[in-house]
Amino acid sequence: MGKRSEQVGAETVGELLEDEYARSILAETSREPLSAQELVDRCDASPPTVYRRINRLQELDMVEEEQELDPDGHHYRQFSARLERVTVELRDGEYRVSVERTESDAVERFTKLYEGLR
């Protein structure tokens, strides 16, 4: 929340994007929000693989989730990519990696802020 760009370790981002499944999860969810089951189908991966990658991507705040209600009234989660751009700079013998994410909208910020108040 609030921060649009942020420093992360070069290895962290490198390791994540090296992973074929993480890459395709990001690519698929950048088009439209998808549920874990849809990602299993589209990425041709097992559910545990998809869940592990989603968890990792969420830790790095590259994917966000939303609660949705299906026609039967059950909750399910949908994921969408927040990653927009990764920049790697080499300066004075040091790598600086910054990640830019899609800005969260006002309704989302409001809801999260209010949750923080309770």
Add this chain to the structure above:
Amino acid sequence: MSGSGLTVDGGSAAVVLFAIAIALATIAVGAWVAVSAYNGYRRSGDRSTWFLAVGIALAAAVHASLRVVLSTAGASLFLVNTVAVAVQFTGLVFVLYAVYGNPGRRTTRVMAGAAAGGALVFLVPVALVRADALAPLAAATVANGVTAGLGLFVAAQAFRGYQRYDRRPMLLFSVGIGLLTVGSFAVLNVPAAWASDALRIGSVLTVEFAGLLSIAASLRTE
């Protein structure tokens, strides 16, 4: 326009007791809301949360309590309304800044801006009435209307948060802030022929108490 106090026109004992109960309950719930909001900020320590907490305290708790206290003290309906609405306006600006702004920078300027906006909401109607340019009720209506519009927007955003993320507190907050702004605006603008000043004040206090309760419920942790 001499609607002074809660016991106007010698209502029956039951009505008076009811009014006193509402007044005391408003102050109690208002204090609880303010303390809960402040504790919420202390837990998170986040700058945006500070603006949200102070905004809610001003727009809901302080606003409703001021209305009760000033009404009881016998201030005119116009004065009660202008002061209470100015405080509410400032609070709503704080809430909007928490959501849309970039707290952490220019904090003092934002606080000054919000306070100046609130002062304007208070001073413009007072000046217009002083200059005989506008009847007190019309002036109060303008100040109230602007604030109600702001409140409607905040309530709508909170409601969208409830719809999208299915968070009940957002629904309760939306209803609460709606009652405290649009609700009391609607009640205050009931044509004079339909309701006496006393009835109107009583209704406003009741509607605002309901709004405050809703906000208190939204802040309660399950």
